Amino acid sequence: MKISVQREDFDLGAEVRAISGNPKIGAVASFIGLVRDVAMTLEHYPGMTERAITKIVDEAKSRWQVIDCAVIHRYGALQPNDQIVMVAVASGHRGDAFAACEFLMDYLKTQAPFWKKEQTPEGARWVEAKTADDEAAGRWTVPLR
Amino acid sequence: MRLKVRILYFASIREKLGRDSEEIDLPAGVASIAALRTHLRARGGAWADALAEPKLLRTAVNQDMVPPAASIKAGDEVAFFPPVTGG
Numbered sequence: 001m002k003i004s005v006q007r008e009d010f011d012l013g014a015e016v017r018a019i020s021g022n023p024k025i026g027a028v029a030s031f032i033g034l035v036r037d038v039a040m041t042l043e044h045y046p047g048m049t050e051r052a053i054t055k056i057v058d059e060a061k062s063r064w065q066v067i068d069c070a071v072i073h074r075y076g077a078l079q080p081n082d083q084i085v086m087v088a089v090a091s092g093h094r095g096d097a098f099a100a101c102e103f104l105m106d107y108l109k110t111q112a113p114f115w116k117k118e119q120t121p122e123g124a125r126w127v128e129a130k131t132a133d134d135e136a137a138g139r140w141t142v143p144l145r
Numbered sequence: 146m147r148l149k150v151r152i153l154y155f156a157s158i159r160e161k162l163g164r165d166s167e168e169i170d171l172p173a174g175v176a177s178i179a180a181l182r183t184h185l186r187a188r189g190g191a192w193a194d195a196l197a198e199p200k201l202l203r204t205a206v207n208q209d210m211v212p213p214a215a216s217i218k219a220g221d222e223v224a225f226f227p228p229v230t231g232g
Contacts, residue, residue: 033232042231043155043156044231045153045155045205045208045224045226047208048205048208048209048224051208051209052208052210073231073232084231084232085231085232105232108231108232109229109230109231109232110229111210111229112229112231112232113155113205113210113224113226113229113231114229114230114231114232115155115156115157115226115227115229115230115231116230116231117156126156126157126227126230127230128228128230129227129228129229129230133232
C-alpha cells in the first residue's frame with residue numbers, strides 16, 4: 001500500500017510493478033490525471049492530505065478486494081500535460097480493480113484537501129469545485145466517516 | 146492545559162485573509178466550528194467577507210473534514226478552506 005503526496009513526477013509502470021508481486025493478483029486497474037491546457041499550482045494541507053487519502057483507501061478496501069494499491073498526488077507548479085495524480089489498484093479480478101480505482105478517484109476529488117490555481121492569460125484564478133464531482137462521489141452512496 | 150486553538154487557512158481564503166494560520170485563545174462560549182466562524186467574521190473587513198458564504202466554505206477539525214456543527218475544544222487544530230479541487 002503506497003500513499004504519497006509529492007512534488008516530484010511519478011512512473012506508473014514502476015508503481016504498477018511494485019504492487020503486482022502477489023501471485024493472487026490477477027488484475028491491476030490504473031488511472032492517471034493530467035494537466036490540460038493551462039499551467040497551474042496545486043496547494044494542499046500537509047498532514048490532512050495523507051490522512052484523508054488513507055481513509056479513502058481504507059473505505060475502498062472495505063468494499064472491494066484490494067490486495068495492494070498505490071495513490072500518488074503531486075503538488076506545486078505543474079505545466080500542461082504534466083501528470084497530477086495516479087491511482088493503481090491490484091486485485092484478484094478486474095471487477096474489483098476497476099470499481100475500487102474509480103471510487104478512489106471520485107473520492108480524491110471531493111475529500112482530499114487539494115486546491116488548483118490556474119495561470120490563465122487573464123491572470124491567476126482558483127479553480128471552482130464542480131457539482132459533477134460531488135455527484136460522482138455521491139453515487140457511491142455512503143459518505144466517509 | 147492548552148487553552149488555545151490553532152486555526153489554518155488555505156487557498157482562496159488564505160489569500161483573502163493574507164495569512165495562513167494563527168493561534169487564538171478559545172473565546173468563552175465558542176464550542177463549535179459555526180460559532181468560531183461567527184467570532185472570526187465579527188473582526189469585519191476581509192474576515193467578514195472571506196468566511197461569508199457557507200456553500201464556499203469547508204472545515205476540518207484535527208485534520209478530519211467535518212460539518213459546521215462539529216464541536217471544537219482547546220488544543221484543537223481547526224481549518225477553513227474552499228471546496229477542494231484536486232484529482
